[in-house]
Amino acid sequence: MASKRQCLFSVWKLLLCILPLITGCATISTQTTVVRTIITQPVKNTENVTPEKFNLTGRISIQDERQRTSGGIRWQHSKMVDEILLLSPLGQVMAQIIRDYEGVSLTTSDQQEFYASDVESLTEDILGWRIPLAGLQYWAQGKHSPVTVAMKDLDENNRVVAIRQDGWEINYISYTTVQSTQKPRPRVLTLSYEALTIRLVVDSMETQ
Numbered sequence: 001m002a003s004k005r006q007c008l009f010s011v012w013k014l015l016l017c018i019l020p021l022i023t024g025c026a027t028i029s030t031q032t033t034v035v036r037t038i039i040t041q042p043v044k045n046t047e048n049v050t051p052e053k054f055n056l057t058g059r060i061s062i063q064d065e066r067q068r069t070s071g072g073i074r075w076q077h078s079k080m081v082d083e084i085l086l087l088s089p090l091g092q093v094m095a096q097i098i099r100d101y102e103g104v105s106l107t108t109s110d111q112q113e114f115y116a117s118d119v120e121s122l123t124e125d126i127l128g129w130r131i132p133l134a135g136l137q138y139w140a141q142g143k144h145s146p147v148t149v150a151m152k153d154l155d156e157n158n159r160v161v162a163i164r165q166d167g168w169e170i171n172y173i174s175y176t177t178v179q180s181t182q183k184p185r186p187r188v189l190t191l192s193y194e195a196l197t198i199r200l201v202v203d204s205m206e207t208q
Contacts, residue, residue, distance in 0.1 A: 034153040034161055043146035053078045053208040056140060060086070061199040062129050073200070077137055082119075084131070095127065129196055132168055139163060139170045140202065142186045159184060168193050176202075 054077050061070040071094065072087035082099040096107045097119060104122050106114045116122035119133040135145045142160050144150035150165040163170040173188040185205060191198040 033155060035156045037151060037153050040144055040146075040150045040152065042148055052141065054141070055206045056202060056204070058203045059201045062196070063199075064129060064196045067128060082133060082137075084133075086127075097123070097131070099133065129198070130193070131198075132166065132191065132193070135166055135168060136191070139165075139168075139189065139191070140186065140200065140205070142172065142175075142184075 054075075056073070056075040056077070058073050059070065060073045062068070071089060072085075072091065074085040074087065076083045080101060082097070084097040085093050086095040086097070088094055092109065094109050098105050098107075099119055104116050104119050106116075106122050106126050108114075108126070114122060114126050116125070120130040124130040132139075134147070138145045144152055144163050144165055148166055150163055152160055152164075153162040155161050159175065160172055162172065169192045171190045171192075172186050173190065174186075175184040176187040177183070178185050186202060188199070188201050191200070
């Protein structure tokens, strides 16, 4: 397993480079002043909560004590199935992650397949950094997960500035306005867990 992981690290680092994560698109910057902080409690019977389906396309940057890499991300999400493609700057699929009722699988660019019961442990073991899929499906939409306790910072416009949940701190750098609804959607956010920082730029998100 160690040799496979080292091999994947080498390929990942060769094909990925640091991408500029801020484009010329018009965005709404979040206010740095937090006017109030609220604590939310877990919702009972969360198995009946239906997360919003979405297709997300964007860019992702990962930095910790051992590595600093970036690339593209495509994510199709529904209640029963998640499919995440991690891409090189040239659009090559570096890893495919699938979550369904059977568990989680990760397929590397050289077609090696790995399996686990959850995304976080599998990605940390194979990629060297964890994807907090259970929370990210909500955080990417500017919401907290209803499953566990969360602490949210809001600005004077009642917009989420930060969420602290499950050991992660999510900071919302900017929002964009969805033309069809005229509602703000997170554009750039960072996720921090111990020494790991993930920066996600959402170029598009189609909800269903």
